[in-house]
Amino acid sequence: MDVDTLEVQYTVHHGPGGKLQFQQTTLFNGHVIFACSSPTLRDQPRQHWVTNAFTQEGLEERHEQCKHQCYEHFASFEKIKQTITVSADVDTLEVQYTVHHGPGGNLQFQQTTLFNGHVIFTCSSPTLRDQPRQHWVTNAFTQEELEERHEQCKYQRHEHFASFEKINQTITVSADILQRCQGCISNSTGKFVFEKWGVNGEDFLTFDPDALKWTAQIDEANPLATEWDGEYHMNHAYKYFGNSLCDKAHILKMKQAGRPSDGAHTGLELHIFGKPIPGGTVSYLQCHVTDYSLSGVSIQLTKDGVPLDHGVHQTGPRPNGDGTVQMRVQVKTTMDNSKTYRCETFNKTVVFDNPSPRQNTVIGTVPPVIVTVTCYMMCLGVMIGCHVLGLHVKEVATVAEGAAVSAAVATVLAALATVLAAVPALIKFPN
Template identity: 35%
Template sequence: MIFILLCVYCSVLETTSAEKHTLQYLYTLRSALENEPEFEITTVFDGLIISHCKSSSFRDQSRYDWISQTFTDAEWKNRDLFCESEYYFHKTLKKKIEGVYNTTNGIIQRERSCTEDDSVVLMSDSWGVNGENFLTLDPKTLKWSSDSPLATPVQSDWNQMKFMTPSLKDFKMNQCKPSLMKLKMKKEEYLKGNLRPKIYIFGKPSHDGDTVSLRCYVSHKYLSGVRVRLTLDGVVVDNVNISSPAPNMDGSVQIRLETKTNIKEPDFYHCVVDADNLHTFTAWGKRFHFKQSFLL
């Protein structure tokens, strides 16, 4: 039986000279029965959800101690203020988008990020409406391009706004980049002395080639208290079979997770392992440049 080994992007909270680091800000605006929309920002660092804020409280909070210790109390306060200011800013932009759709119902999403690659920090920014691509930012010109015919008037309007370009530059230089650098340094410090488990993802295609059976194997000498799960775009996958711990020949223990996915979809899966002092994952998806080997 042949399996395709998709060991694609193995990222433990460790740093090498060639490793890229990405900090993402995922925005969601939902229409509510009241006049005020529901708003939230989820912040993701190297595949790990590090904090989350909602318009109900404007508190940016993290459930990981090492993330909480990355920023000072004053910096966390600034993150709270950033969340609140982004709410009012995006509330205004939301009205412009709803105008072209002629509706106040729907979900508006935005993904903006900065990525460090060879000491150069690159920015990306895109919008979606009701699950469809809407606008994408050109990081060089800082101009928007439409991904939908309905987005054309919004593209023209936003590209003429005088405050838009300074706002985009400010986000990169004063919000995203400094936070990314602090998280990178804390990540290096945090991982000293932590041993990582071995994680592999195997993909077994179906006979018709439409689906893949994803199998994640986690192996380590100490799996007591370790949390293992599969996530899809940062959300825990429910329909996963998880085996009981089984011994290996070298004295270590393994756990296996399995689920099915449509190979034609650009899914973004992570096999995630968490312990009290460790976060590690292996990722699989079409967006990766991954190595392939074959096992008999």
């Protein structure tokens, strides 16, 4: 007796940075035929015959339905959080793998570990050293545990290079990039283990660790799904690893809870600035940290939880002139308004929420001070001009650094003539 099954699955969960994520998957007789997910919310066909079976108008209607379902399920998610009596705390531990062709056609590997949306380890070619990316992580792992992670990264590189070649032998088009994600979402009521593979930016395979079954997300993945269904030892190893992530998430939470007290830097202040480069979308993103002591403090800029660690320029700590010191980190990056940029240190985070030049969000306040300046004429002009404009002494270094910007220089020089006549007592030239 023939039986046909049509099923729609919806998932809502916290993604990087704590943002809610939505996914809708439509299956016909066990095969994925449509998939729609944040942030695009486009319900894309996953089988060739499906593309030909729907008109363009019918496909557009599915996109709108997906947006409606996203809104409805976000509302249901919040309602359930308000209703349930058990703990709503959710912990997510996720490992992302990427294989792609680098310069000269050589295969490159990257492994990124995220805990609750924040990158805690990264490992990549050619060093294959799984480096901590959070201060508490460095303190929470022994040297022996860190060395073990380096070896695991080398092993994963070998395994994923082999999988990349296997997939290339199976599909008709060349695989330029392989992406894989393994993870566990857990709370007080249970756990959910997931595994997804993608090729060339498209969903390719998913693995159900409970059923030990693979599901093809596109037609070309069907032969490999069938073959891997028969890989008994491999599938049990993947199931074990996925379940171990749930245990590791609990251990990480305990380690994080037991990290050293942050009370030594309760007065620490963070600032984040953006300075667009004319003629494009590239900007300088700069993070400032200020305290009476910055011993043992480091800062990083992140994009959706991933550290911006290429081309980083750090200055300081430098004295501010009021007993505090300041340290700055700057990167040059292409700004994407759909992403969240943060300046992070071990106990505070500040979000860059406005792409306008020199926009900053400040935790804490910086009292203005009166400055007595002993310097040459240009430096004097900048410093006095900043005082007249009401800028804080902690921002003077930043303005001086950007003095090449014509608008700032013009304002400072215009104010200089008036100030020099009004406050001669401030002028002291070196002997």
